[in-house]
Amino acid sequence: MKQFLITILFLSSLLAVDDSVNIKAKVVEKDVVVYAQNRNPFCITVKYDASYTNLSADKKLPLLFVIKPFTKEEILHLKILKNKFSFKAHYDWTIGSKDAKHDDSYIYKLPYKTGTVQKVSQGFNGKFTHFNNSQYAVDFGMKEGTEVYAARDGVVVKTKADSNSGGANRSFEKHANEIIIEHNDGTLASYTHLKQNGVLVKVGEKVNRAQLIGYSGKTGYTRGPHLHFIVYKATDGKNRKSFPIKFMSAGGIVNNPTIGQVYRSH
Ligand SMILES: [Zn+2]
Incomplete structure (x- = not known):
């Protein structure tokens, strides 16, 4: 049986005790999958970055994305290239959507x-x-x-x-x-x-x-x-x-x- 050495660390600079936004990585077979969950009743904008070794990500980092209220979604998928890998992530989030367009005529x-x-x-x-x-x-x-x-x-x-x-x-x-x-x-x-x-x-x-x-x-x-x-x-x-x-x-x-x-x- 293969042994995986897993180092998955998360640092959130904002609201360490607030779990209204949760971004977690899970090892699923030969992949690391990262899920983001927004438990707030508002959209949030998230900047997510990670450093890693012996993994291959499906997206270029950092990620900047919006999550709708009360939603959980996969944001990143990494292939495990070697049994010994490391993964360290950091994110910040703020209330509101970066994609909002103000109606200037209002x-x-x-x-x-x-x-x-x-x-x-x-x-x-x-x-x-x-x-x-x-x-x-x-x-x-x-x-x-x-x-x-x-x-x-x-x-x-x-x-x-x-x-x-x-x-x-x-x-x-x-x-x-x-x-x-x-x-x-x-x-x-x-x-x-x-x-x-x-x-x-x-x-x-x-x-x-x-x-x-x-x-x-x-x-x-x-x-x-x-x-x-x-x-x-x-x-x-x-x-x-x-x-x-x-x-x-x-x-x-x-x-x-x-x-x-x-x-x-x-
Ligand atoms: Zn003021």
């Missing part, structure tokens, strides 16, 4: 009650935090407990409402309460810094434009109470790209929400 509702006004406290390319992955985010300086409304139809794919902690330091980032809504073009909207228990919608729920979805707050990485709103998609296993969206205000279409300006929701 005019978003300002995410607060129709007829009310809010002041922009940070616009596109804002110097405090609106760069890189957050380039086209908009902050509305609303006071804690202000009603937040959906800016566009979609399906809720993620919520967090249990945090009561926030501050002007990156270490607070993971403590932000938020709602993430997926649009029909595959892009995502995040409504962030919501107050504790300030989420009125559930994962899987369909929401309509102008539907009340939660209450603003100051949780997470923030200097004070406001709503951070952004529309984006994944670009690879770690990064995302945001879109310079347009809003409808009582005064007309807003192409570039500007710091210090006040806009009335329509």
Whole structure:
């Protein structure tokens, strides 16, 4: 009987304790087969790389691919060339599909009650935090407990409402309460810094434009109470790209929400 020396190691840099995404290799007869499983209710984009010896892969690495919600699929197949082989893999994943194409003609509702006004406290390319992955985010300086409304139809794919902690330091980032809504073009909207228990919608729920979805707050990485709103998609296993969206205000279409300006929701 043949003896196989198998070294299969996996390193996931992200969310070591989170098993919502699972990528595993199995030896099946003379092959190593790698399966990816996404247990989340949203698409994910994965970057997968591996180093190996005495194996022959059916695809060129690294792989960059999208897995649909609640799906498991084979992503890689390697032939065992010699009994003694090694295999070491690494992957990153991020929420959303890299293949989403934003509908640039869509005019978003300002995410607060129709007829009310809010002041922009940070616009596109804002110097405090609106760069890189957050380039086209908009902050509305609303006071804690202000009603937040959906800016566009979609399906809720993620919520967090249990945090009561926030501050002007990156270490607070993971403590932000938020709602993430997926649009029909595959892009995502995040409504962030919501107050504790300030989420009125559930994962899987369909929401309509102008539907009340939660209450603003100051949780997470923030200097004070406001709503951070952004529309984006994944670009690879770690990064995302945001879109310079347009809003409808009582005064007309807003192409570039500007710091210090006040806009009335329509
Ligand atoms: Zn912001």
